[in-house]
Amino acid sequence: MAAIKQVLAPSHATGRLLLGVVGIAVAVAVISMVGEFRATQLASMAYLGVAAAGLTLLTGLNGQLSLGHGALMAIGAYTAALLLPDADAGTPLPVVLLAAVAVTVLVGAVVGVAAARLHGPYLAGATLALAVAVPGLAIYFGDTLGGEQGLSVSVPDVPVWLADAIFFLTGTDPSRGRYVSYVAWVVLVIVLVVLANLARSRTGRRWRAVRDDEIAAQLVGIDLGRNRVLAFVVSAACAGLGGALMALAVRLTAPSGFTLTLSLTLVAAIVLGGLGTLTGAVIGAALLTFLPQVVTQFGGGIGLDDVQSAQLAPFVYGLVMVLVVLLAPAGLVGSLLRWRMRRAGRRTSAVLDGPPPSVPSGSDSSDSSDSEPSDDSPTSTQPTPRGAHS
Amino acid sequence: MSTTATSAPLFGMHGVTVTFGGLTALADVDLDVEPGQVLGVIGPNGAGKTTLFNVACGFTRPDAGAITWRGEDVGRLRPHRLASLGIARTLQGLGLFDGMTVLDNVVAGADRWARSGFWSDLLALPRSTRDERDLRERAMAALSELGIAEHAARYPAAMPYGLRKRVALARALVAEPDLLMLDEPASGLSEEEMAELGELIAGLRSRMSVMLVEHHIDLVMSVCDQLVVLDFGRVIARGRPEEVRDDPAVLDAYLGVEVDTDSHPAPDAVTHLGEGPR
Numbered sequence: 001m002a003a004i005k006q007v008l009a010p011s012h013a014t015g016r017l018l019l020g021v022v023g024i025a026v027a028v029a030v031i032s033m034v035g036e037f038r039a040t041q042l043a044s045m046a047y048l049g050v051a052a053a054g055l056t057l058l059t060g061l062n063g064q065l066s067l068g069h070g071a072l073m074a075i076g077a078y079t080a081a082l083l084l085p086d087a088d089a090g091t092p093l094p095v096v097l098l099a100a101v102a103v104t105v106l107v108g109a110v111v112g113v114a115a116a117r118l119h120g121p122y123l124a125g126a127t128l129a130l131a132v133a134v135p136g137l138a139i140y141f142g143d144t145l146g147g148e149q150g151l152s153v154s155v156p157d158v159p160v161w162l163a164d165a166i167f168f169l170t171g172t173d174p175s176r177g178r179y180v181s182y183v184a185w186v187v188l189v190i191v192l193v194v195l196a197n198l199a200r201s202r203t204g205r206r207w208r209a210v211r212d213d214e215i216a217a218q219l220v221g222i223d224l225g226r227n228r229v230l231a232f233v234v235s236a237a238c239a240g241l242g243g244a245l246m247a248l249a250v251r252l253t254a255p256s257g258f259t260l261t262l263s264l265t266l267v268a269a270i271v272l273g274g275l276g277t278l279t280g281a282v283i284g285a286a287l288l289t290f291l292p293q294v295v296t297q298f299g300g301g302i303g304l305d306d307v308q309s310a311q312l313a314p315f316v317y318g319l320v321m322v323l324v325v326l327l328a329p330a331g332l333v334g335s336l337l338r339w340r341m342r343r344a345g346r347r348t349s350a351v352l353d354g355p356p357p358s359v360p361s362g363s364d365s366s367d368s369s370d371s372e373p374s375d376d377s378p379t380s381t382q383p384t385p386r387g388a389h390s
Numbered sequence: 391m392s393t394t395a396t397s398a399p400l401f402g403m404h405g406v407t408v409t410f411g412g413l414t415a416l417a418d419v420d421l422d423v424e425p426g427q428v429l430g431v432i433g434p435n436g437a438g439k440t441t442l443f444n445v446a447c448g449f450t451r452p453d454a455g456a457i458t459w460r461g462e463d464v465g466r467l468r469p470h471r472l473a474s475l476g477i478a479r480t481l482q483g484l485g486l487f488d489g490m491t492v493l494d495n496v497v498a499g500a501d502r503w504a505r506s507g508f509w510s511d512l513l514a515l516p517r518s519t520r521d522e523r524d525l526r527e528r529a530m531a532a533l534s535e536l537g538i539a540e541h542a543a544r545y546p547a548a549m550p551y552g553l554r555k556r557v558a559l560a561r562a563l564v565a566e567p568d569l570l571m572l573d574e575p576a577s578g579l580s581e582e583e584m585a586e587l588g589e590l591i592a593g594l595r596s597r598m599s600v601m602l603v604e605h606h607i608d609l610v611m612s613v614c615d616q617l618v619v620l621d622f623g624r625v626i627a628r629g630r631p632e633e634v635r636d637d638p639a640v641l642d643a644y645l646g647v648e649v650d651t652d653s654h655p656a657p658d659a660v661t662h663l664g665e666g667p668r
Binding site: 013016017194197198201202203204205206208209211212213215216217218219220221222223224230341 | 447449469470471472473474478479481485486487488489490494497498499501502504506508511512513514518519521522525545561565
């Protein structure tokens with residue numbers, strides 16, 4: 001029983017897989033039940049979540065701050081837009097998404113190699129330049145990329161099998177908007193499961209080691225450059241995927257959608273939620289998606305006119321940001337984890353106050369050359385090499 | 391492994407010279423570490439001990455000289471290649487990964503034993519899971535060897551210095567290196583802890599060679615098989631501890647005076663150096 005419980009825990013790979021399946025089921029159910037507008041909002045939350053999840057891995061786990069992830073989203077979005085120019089393009093969505101990932105991975109690798117050599121503010125500056133420059137490219141190559149007007153994205157028809165399945169489950173035909181929302185959430189859940197795998201694996205540990213101490217990381221055999229580039233590429237792939245989903249959800253890809261604001265929004269999402277935690281990235285994305293609308297409605301509710309209530313949103317957004325940084329500097333999820341950790345720490349130290357860390361008192365050991373287990377150490381459960389306890 | 395009767399040294403530095411600007415940090419330094427040997431590098435402050443370690447680890451490129459591993463020239467050494475060669479090093483500043491638990495710190499040290507790659511990590515294939523379990527077992531064994539297994543779930547930043555020092559040592563030992571380099575292992579330790587450390591190092595001889603830089607003469611004298619004494623970047627003496635202890639050049643370097651002409655501080659120094667158990 002305990003073993004089953006352990007396998008199903010999210011700390012276990014199988015548990016994460018199962019959680020993912022449940023997550024997809026819940027997401028599909030929720031999207032089917034809410035109205036068309038909410039479904040679109042949920043799609044926005046999903047694409048922000050995908051990109052933010054990638055960014056939180058890069059910044060939280062590997063310690064590289066990128067202010068240019070909006071630009072990487074743009075690259076994914078334009079790739080998707082070029083593959084879906086009109087209704088009869090007929091490119092299947094999985095192909096579109098994979099192509100967006102592939103192109104962003106290539107760009108991410110190049111940027112990552114440069115980024116791996118930069119630190120702190122220099123890295124932020126270089127990626128900031130990326131965020132500013134990439135939308136400009138769309139205007140420069142106006143013939144192919146549509147200039148200021150941008151490219152319209154035509155979402156392919158809902159596949160018949162999926163339409164049938166949805167009709168069977170909900171009794172309605174899914175609209176295209178809802179279809180995109182389903183796809184976005186399935187992608188989000190898959191991305192979260194895969195990134196959680198990575199974060200808990202050897203690869204994730206190497207990234208953390210690089211973040212915490214470069215010298216010590218090298219000494220345990222970690223190639224700093226390779227791991228930095230790898231982290232950047234993984235995170236870029238997520239940004240590209242998020243961008244492609246954004247193109248599908250918005251149905252338009254234009255430079256105005258990928259301004260510096262988008263990059264900063266992503267950073268805000270991961271800071272709000274808690275750096276380095278995937279749950280935090282999703283919560284951050286949810287806040288950024290729903291907060292403005294909720295606040296605007298609230299403004300209308302307390303008798304403000306339209307303009308005033310529209311102005312209320314950025315104000316509350318800023319206020320929330322300031323409050324989180326002041327009161328929960330590790331972010332919402334991060335602070336919760338820290339609080340739990342501190343409680344757990346208090347409990348262990350309480351236990352430790354009892355019997356002191358057992359140290360077999362001095363004597364012999366260096367001369368017991370035969371590998372006879374030492375007689376006087378009740379604590380050593382496994383055979384310790386001579387003289388090696390304490 | 392067993393190099394039979396030829397017994398090439400495990401690790402060697404030959405004619406290593408390092409200059410920083412006009413300053414010579416190391417001048418034509420030679421040293422060999424034999425298998426199973428504990429080699430101590432001592433010398434007054436600024437003698438070049440840390441530079442020597444940094445050259446040995448590839449953090450500093452020497453202007454001249456060669457580094458050999460098992461009798462072969464390793465060429466240009468890169469720090470992240472050390473672990474796979476079988477060299478582990480502790481740092482003076484410990485360099486623990488503060489954002490990771492004690493267990494994860496030590497598991498990171500065992501990285502050279504992991505085989506799983508990026509894709510199997512991404513998909514959490516059974517191979518990765520198995521690998522992780524193996525590393526975790528190795529790390530727990532290293533932690534209990536040093537008597538700190540019960541701290542596995544804690545974060546190092548919140549732990550007292552002595553314990554953190556053991557975590558750093560466990561992280562080096564878990565790699566099961568053939569050569570362990572210890573940078574000031576006794577600094578900040580109490581008398582009692584230092585005695586334990588001495589026993590520990592002596593006990594490592596059967597498993598690996600040890601090269602250490604240390605200020606505490608007592609520890610060095612009791613635990614080392616061979617000493618190399620540096621002063622102003624030069625080797626001024628080498629040999630077994632009892633030989634080095636009576637070397638006039640060593641006394642001179644530590645006191646900055648000619649021992650046999652100026653009699654005032656000399657007796658003190660002799661007793662200080664002589665305190666170490668034989």
